[in-house]
Amino acid sequence: MDIARIDAAADRLRGFARRTPLLSAPGLDAIAGRRVLVKAECLQKTGSFKFRGAWAAISALPADRRARGILAFSSGNHAQGIAAAAAAHGVPSVIIMPSDAPQSKIDGTRALGGEVVLYDRGSQSREELGDRLQAERGMVLVKPFDEPEVIAGQGSCGLEIAEQAARQGVTQADVLVCCGGGGLTSGIALALEARAPRMRVRPVEPEGFDDVTRSLATGAIQRNDRMAGGLCDAILTPAPGDVTFPILHRLCGPGLVVTDDEALRAMALAFRHLKVVAEPGGAVALAAALFHGDQIDGDAVICTISGGNVDADVYARALALA
Template identity: 50%
Template sequence: MTQAFAISIDDILTAADRLSSHAVRTPLLEFAPLNERVGKRVLVKFEGAQHTGSFKFRGAYNRLSALDPAERSAGVVAWSSGNHAQGIAAAAGQLGIPATIVMPADAPAIKMNNTKALGAEVVTYDRYTESREEIATALAKKSGAILVPSYNDPYVIAGQGTAGLEILDQAQAVDANIGAVLVCCGGGGLTAGIATAVKSRLPDAAIYSVEPSGFDSTARSLKSGSIVGNDPEARSICDALQSPMPGEMTFAINNALLAGGLNVNDDEIRMAVRFAFEKMKLVAEPGGAAALAAALHGKVPDHDGDLALVISGANVDPALYCEILSS
């Protein structure tokens, strides 16, 4: 890699070349009801339209495609609550790489079933009493497979950053003047990748992470200047955003590039999921709707220019989705 941080804009451009004929160029959408509610022009990057229903395919494919033949034959091991799992499974299937995914036993059934259907082996664990990293590391050591973290990896971060490149190009095509960007944040890989991309061309743009209350470790880490973790007793409907703490790589990037971190509670996220369905005709999983929730509830600091935000995934459990929409 080419700078003090884990990645540079050149790494994201390289990732874009790798992904050019494999990933979906997801749409950047605009909705009158959202503009009216927020009081300014809002552009929505809908990653629910990506392969496997979330942005995670970008980083997964970029990482796996960079493996040499010996590494590919050894296979890969990853850990995930579901979106990274599906991204790895899909990318591994395309590249002919054996994949094992460590998933929490309470992961949404749709995510676990899709991961298995894509050809990956799934090993479950208790997210509240066991360490997914320790389980995955032991599996990789036993089999000789390559570990593929869900966010703390330069190739993964660079792959996620391709969404930021697309935001820039698509915004320019519709004469938008982006002043701020909101990104749903778990471990910080998508946020770090998008921040790197956007800041390379729009250095004055304000980038904010958005996390669920109780899992706002990036926001608290930004305030303290060092990595802090989440309370193990914290709970949220955002299964995709429950990382224990930011990664060293992602925090270093985000600490340098972000304007701050925002958080939204589960009720605000539920409302955002409903708004996406009713007013935007988009399916958003709870974690994927965090940035939208921040915009809808007036949590974005004042800024010049238009607002861009990411709906990062659409893999919502059907029963939970019905409950949210009917509440």
Template identity: 50%
Template sequence: MNAQILPVTPADIDAAARVLAPFAVRTPLLSPPVLSERMGTRVFLKPEMLQRTGSFKFRGAFNKMSSIPPDKRSGGVVAFSSGNHAQGVAHAAQILGMQATIVMPSDAPLSKRERTRAFGAEVVLYDRDREDREAIANGIAEKRGATLVRPYDDPLVIAGQGTVGREICEDMAALGVAPDIVIAPASGGGLVAGVATAIKARYPQAMVMSGEPEAFDDHARSLRAGRREPHASKGRTICDALMASIPGEITFAINSRLLSQGVTASDAEVGTAVGFAFRELKLVVEPGGAVGLAALMAGRIDISGRNVVIVLSGGNVDADMFSRLIS
């Protein structure tokens, strides 16, 4: 496999790691005995809820925004997001001294909206059923001369997210073990694309998988079909961070080459995983961040005798929903 023909390379991820090193948290790689014993194989967790803003999204946002030339920064940045990318962009803008405007759905969790504003960003709300968030964001960017920071379909954003996979590789190598299966949540696919790029460069035999809510399985569908296909759901999922309707163009160019398959979990299974993470692992994971763990615990993957790595992508969950899920 020639990684050089893909939109993002391991060298791009190495460069992103250098940019992020003074600012991003290097999250640990955990292997809780209670989880490994329950699953009958060794399981590792990458807890990105410990990252700045409570999710992996800070990595990609900061890498992208650091690349904006100083003479272009006065116009600020615009992003569209249900919450985690919003906070990542807002906090990166705060560090870099830029103005951020975030287009967010009106039904995004209140905690995500409030925290985005707390980082100094302007929040513009829209109706996700009736309005086009990208069109709104593009209009604002054009009017203000701002830079649009996409949530996933941007090579610099993907490279930033790929530092999650790079750290997994380094920590596994230090332990003297190799990952056999790696699962990362997928909405637009930027995280799993970056993780797959890093993992497959060092461990080409590893199977990298996307994790999605079962009714929002556009990656699983697209991987089976060999082309981008939307999911069929018109409803909602508790995994509010994983509701993109179709994989990104750039992300799918990577994922169609590097991913083995997509796995899914029901909302009930995700709720069980969130509760388990809290009670047994002492970790606060948002539903979208727990979908890979949910698929693992629900027996959706053949894991016998394999080292499994699960990316827990974030921990930004409203207190009322969290209390329902853990009770």
């Protein structure tokens, strides 16, 4: 993985992915006690950054392999990104999704043209199910984070952060990234290493699912004890990936961990001050910026809102805190 691969992915994404804004609000600055810049990937196509990686991976495939169709597994955001990107390329997609995924994400994936296969996150392995379906149908598997072209696509977000932050006078800051398996975090870290080396990427995770934070602290991949029951469904992964973790270990600062209640409060504050919708897993980086400032360095902090695909009942719960 290098910057050339990210630049190539960004070229393929041009005209298809949105260049999302880097937002700010005085009210958020006041809460955080420093300047807060928010990369609003909730405004990306399909409602999350995942469209970047899905398009980058599918567009990189030779035409004959792509024509066989695309297989993926996802709790919802990668699913929708794959379904949209596959449909735009005129090929079918099958997405393996946990049965406890938000209904809005399941419905959204189907609406975008994806065939959904549900599994029990607590008792079944999505990887084993994917292997079986791949063998049966001959489709091309595009992994949600541990795939170089997916990482390269997510890295395009980091290129934009470097350019947009520099225009706002920020060239040195902690960059907080909502982190599951590490595809977005490692892609942004690689992009900033090349284009904004004074910025330090830091993964942010929900309490109880902090495998990346623990892995960075120990220097070896750690796994979560459970895979279900968390509010932040978008970033509940078993462990950092074999491709992503070496990048994270080399480039990232210490991880940050927030509570579900802090994620909900951040969702409400994103609505109040930025007028954007964040899902729980997409709000953890903002939560860290607002409520864990004692663990952050510098006069400015940059954070991602990585997705906005949230069920109405969960969003109503968050807005009740506004």
